[in-house]
Amino acid sequence: MRSPVQEYLESIVDQCRSTDGEVASYIPELADADPDRFALALATVDGHVYTVGDADARYSIQSISKPFTYALALSDQGTEAVDAKVDVEPSGDAFNEISLASDTGRPRNAMINAGAITAASLVAGDSGEPRFERVLEWYGSFAGRDLEVDEDVYSSELATAHRNRAIAHMLREFQILEGDPEESLAQYVRQCAISVDTRDLALMAATLANGGVQPVTGTRVLETTSVERVLSVMATCGMYDSAGDWISAVGMPAKSGVSGGIIAVLPGQVGLAVFSPRLDSHGNSARGVELCERMSRDMEMHLMHVGRSSNTAVRNRYPLSQVASRRRRPDADQAVLDEHAGRSVVYELHGDLLFAGAEHVVRAVVEDAPELAVVDVRRVDDVADVARVALRGLRSMLREAGSEAAVVDPHGVLHDPDAGTEHASPFFEDRDSAVRWCEDELLRRHGDGPADERAHVDDHPLLRGLSPDARRVIDDAMEHLTFTDDELVLEAGAPFAGVHVVVSGTAVATVEGPNGDRTHAVAMNPGTSFGELALGADDVQETSIHADGDLTLLRLSAESIDRITADQPQVAVEMWRAMARDGYRMADRALRSGVERG
Numbered sequence: 013m014r015s016p017v018q019e020y021l022e023s024i025v026d027q028c029r030s031t032d033g034e035v036a037s038y039i040p041e042l043a044d045a046d047p048d049r050f051a052l053a054l055a056t057v058d059g060h061v062y063t064v065g066d067a068d069a070r071y072s073i074q075s076i077s078k079p080f081t082y083a084l085a086l087s088d089q090g091t092e093a094v095d096a097k098v099d100v101e102p103s104g105d106a107f108n109e110i111s112l113a114s115d116t117g118r119p120r121n122a123m124i125n126a127g128a129i130t131a132a133s134l135v136a137g138d139s140g141e142p143r144f145e146r147v148l149e150w151y152g153s154f155a156g157r158d159l160e161v162d163e164d165v166y167s168s169e170l171a172t173a174h175r176n177r178a179i180a181h182m183l184r185e186f187q188i189l190e191g192d193p194e195e196s197l198a199q200y201v202r203q204c205a206i207s208v209d210t211r212d213l214a215l216m217a218a219t220l221a222n223g224g225v226q227p228v229t230g231t232r233v234l235e236t237t238s239v240e241r242v243l244s245v246m247a248t249c250g251m252y253d254s255a256g257d258w259i260s261a262v263g264m265p266a267k268s269g270v271s272g273g274i275i276a277v278l279p280g281q282v283g284l285a286v287f288s289p290r291l292d293s294h295g296n297s298a299r300g301v302e303l304c305e306r307m308s309r310d311m312e313m314h315l316m317h318v319g320r321s322s323n324t325a326v327r328n329r330y331p332l333s334q335v336a337s338r339r340r341r342p343d344a345d346q347a348v349l350d351e352h353a354g355r356s357v358v359y360e361l362h363g364d365l366l367f368a369g370a371e372h373v374v375r376a377v378v379e380d381a382p383e384l385a386v387v388d389v390r391r392v393d394d395v396a397d398v399a400r401v402a403l404r405g406l407r408s409m410l411r412e413a414g415s416e417a418a419v420v421d422p423h424g425v426l427h428d429p430d431a432g433t434e435h436a437s438p439f440f441e442d443r444d445s446a447v448r449w450c451e452d453e454l455l456r457r458h459g460d461g462p463a464d465e466r467a468h469v470d471d472h473p474l475l476r477g478l479s480p481d482a483r484r485v486i487d488d489a490m491e492h493l494t495f496t497d498d499e500l501v502l503e504a505g506a507p508f509a510g511v512h513v514v515v516s517g518t519a520v521a522t523v524e525g526p527n528g529d530r531t532h533a534v535a536m537n538p539g540t541s542f543g544e545l546a547l548g549a550d551d552v553q554e555t556s557i558h559a560d561g562d563l564t565l566l567r568l569s570a571e572s573i574d575r576i577t578a579d580q581p582q583v584a585v586e587m588w589r590a591m592a593r594d595g596y597r598m599a600d601r602a603l604r605s606g607v608e609r610g
């Protein structure tokens with residue numbers, strides 16, 4: 013199946029076939045270029061490359077080399093040392109102007125020849141061949157393949173490089189170059205003669221778009237801070253003396269070269285390369301400029317284009333009272349939660365958390381001032397460092413106000429820098445566990461603590477309403493059972509086995525999925541009981557019950573119930589009445605518990 017992206021790229025190449033402009037001729041070897049060659053390549057940050065036209069045809073990289081050598085100088089010497097030699101101010105001059113900034117005495121930027129020759133001199137390594145080998149290898153790591161020099165272009169340009177030679181000697185005179193100016197000149201001219209095709213250039217651009225990681229090889233070539241620096245200089249100075257026009261019309265950091273190439277970078281998305289040797293009056297590929305303007309418009313690639321505002325980071329926000337955890341709570345505990353859970357809030361976040369998204373979350377939480385918060389980031393794709401810092405600040409603020417946020421982050425997108433320390437927020441694999449944690453915390457704050465911190469047998473609805481006689485009979489009939497972690501207590505499908513009162517620990521009911529996987533349905537702790545629901549399901553146990561940690565139960569078995577019913581009708585009536593009351597109580601709670609979300 014043909015990709016619509018491919019079709020679009022082909023159609024746009026077809027529409028930009030004007031024959032304005034002249035091939036550069038001041039470098040003799042370039043004058044021979046076929047003026048009608050035309051190629052386009054677009055490389056995505058995940059390494060897919062679309063090409064149209066003659067994308068494998070080779071030509072010398074020329075000035076498109078400048079950002080890459082500047083990047084190497086930054087990476088070899090550090091930003092400060094490079095800044096001491098080359099400025100980052102747009103010059104508005106022609107690329108080969110023989111001048112230095114009158115105020116600083118330095119070349120204006122690394123995209124004009126004076127700055128580029130200086131950058132070439134800042135590449136580390138022994139002078140001559142070894143240093144150039146580093147340059148060649150460096151470009152190759154952006155392109156993802158080994159590159160070579162077009163020796164004819166090199167010697168043709170070196171023999172006629174009077175202007176660049178003048179610039180190099182001027183740089184030496186003003187001590188911007190510290191070594192032999194001829195060597196820096198040769199180094200620069202040689203880097204301009206490195207042979208590439210349009211596909212290579214798109215991948216080189218995509219490496220910058222991808223924050224310095226080559227999208228196909230996955231190698232980190234350049235640190236992100238240097239990527240930012242290089243792209244900024246490309247944005248303001250990359251298109252000779254039409255940089256202002258370009259950034260207004262196309263809106264992408266770019267660099268062009270006199271052989272007819274242009275690269276453009278859309279950070280985080282794509283690297284673009286066009287090749288067409290006819291140049292406009294600024295020395296930029298005429299068709300290349302037209303094509304990039306069209307693409308930027310059609311595909312909304314302008315960096316200043318405001319696509320969507322990022323104020324939707326909080327997709328859902330509701331009080332904790334709307335999402336009772338699946339833990340069955342005894343009445344007293346439930347009453348505490350009914351009263352207090354409305355002042356704690358669940359926040360479901362989604363998308364990429366950049367600055368604006370994090371600000372939105374922080375504002376929502378500050379507005380609510382929740383007693384406790386559940387922050388659910390399961391649907392968050394990516395978190396910028398600035399967002400991480402904001403969320404950390406939010407946590408300290410909550411703590412100062414006596415609050416705490418339980419974080420649901422099974423994929424670890426938050427990368428809490430405090431993970432593993434006492435400062436970390438409580439983290440949970442699923443929302444139910446976080447909600448349960450908040451409920452327990454509310455019970456500690458407003459009640460006697462969660463039921464599993466107390467012994468509750470006497471309070472159990474099955475036992476507490478019985479007369480002393482009936483209670484004695486039932487107590488005698490109940491068996492004391494213990495289970496260890498994960499041990500099966502009741503199996504789904506088994507016949508009614510009796511009523512089980514949790515004495516200590518936790519039992520979990522699970523439902524078996526179609527693939528045999530267990531879905532955790534309900535957790536039961538002291539003060540609750542299970543097994544009796546089978547009476548409402550043709551005497552068949554519908555869920556499997558396992559111990560979650562050590563578990564102690566009192567069981568009034570089905571046989572005991574039958575025996576009491578037959579032998580002691582008085583006790584049986586009391587017992588059945590208590591069971592019915594407990595059944596109605598659970599049904600009522602289920603009806604009132606609201607909608608279980610997400």
Ligand code: GLU
Nearest residue numbers: 074075107204269270271
């Ligand atoms: N090597 C060429 C020069 O310095 C590069 C010019 C360019 O591509 O702009 O003249």
